[in-house]
Amino acid sequence: MGKNIYKLIGVTAAVSVLCGCNALTRLSEVGSAPAISPIENPTTQAGYQPVEMPMPEAQIASPNPNSLWRQGSRGFFKDQRASRVGDILTVQIIMEDKALLENKSEQKRGDDKDTTSINALAGLETYAGKFLPSGVNPANLIDITSKRDLSGEGTIDRNEKIEVTMAAIITQVLPNGNLVITGKQQVRVNYELRELVMSGIIRREDISSSNNVTSDKIAELRVAYGGRGTISDVQQPRYGRQILDIINPF
Numbered sequence: 261m262g263k264n265i266y267k268l269i270g271v272t273a274a275v276s277v278l279c280g281c282n283a284l285t286r287l288s289e290v291g292s293a294p295a296i297s298p299i300e301n302p303t304t305q306a307g308y309q310p311v312e313m314p315m316p317e318a319q320i321a322s323p324n325p326n327s328l329w330r331q332g333s334r335g336f337f338k339d340q341r342a343s344r345v346g347d348i349l350t351v352q353i354i355m356e357d358k359a360l361l362e363n364k365s366e367q368k369r370g371d372d373k374d375t376t377s378i379n380a381l382a383g384l385e386t387y388a389g390k391f392l393p394s395g396v397n398p399a400n401l402i403d404i405t406s407k408r409d410l411s412g413e414g415t416i417d418r419n420e421k422i423e424v425t426m427a428a429i430i431t432q433v434l435p436n437g438n439l440v441i442t443g444k445q446q447v448r449v450n451y452e453l454r455e456l457v458m459s460g461i462i463r464r465e466d467i468s469s470s471n472n473v474t475s476d477k478i479a480e481l482r483v484a485y486g487g488r489g490t491i492s493d494v495q496q497p498r499y500g501r502q503i504l505d506i507i508n509p510f
């Protein structure tokens with residue numbers, strides 16, 4: 261009896277590990293709305309890694325006496341566009357993905373008939389009647405007929421469109437002047453929390469005069485949209501169902 265209790269405790273502990281911290285978070289939010297996380301420094305978050313990209317060779321600036329132009333500058337007048345770590349800019353994410361694939365195959369083969377007869381077999385064909393049922397004619401012993409008809413058709417039609425406008429913050433300035441940006445938004449409606457996270461690398465020249473940048477000018481763009489709450493719990497399969505779907509070979 262004691263061993264069974266220990267086994268039950270071990271299974272319960274294993275299930276708890278599989279469930280992870282998300283189950284504990286949901287249990288702590290029973291009867292209340294999901295808590296909105298506070299504003300935090302993205303560079304101090306777990307898993308944050310500075311971006312490292314191939315950089316061009318540094319150019320040595322030479323002094324130009326009596327000149328208003330400084331070598332290496334990208335503009336004559338200073339503007340108010342985001343350029344330093346901590347500056348904020350507006351990101352317009354416009355993504356439209358559409359794919360249409362049609363495939364149709366048809367294969368037909370008419371009647372194939374193959375007849376094999378035994379007319380002579382060193383005189384042994386006369387003894388065939390002793391081993392074969394009565395009425396069997398060795399001259400017409402084998403007759404095979406086959407017919408094949410195969411038809412297949414498949415269609416894939418996918419259309420996805422995302423349009424989001426959000427603010428992002430510069431978290432890193434690369435040696436060549438490119439900017440690493442990160443943005444995060446959380447919206448809570450009743451008991452459902454929606455979260456939008458984006459990150460990428462942009463050129464300062466691609467930032468418009470109104471301090472905006474579009475998603476088609478963002479390199480290494482990462483966009484994640486999800487959430488948690490009552491609706492997500494209903495739509496998501498239980499942990500046991502997910503585990504069975506993974507390990508079930510059939």
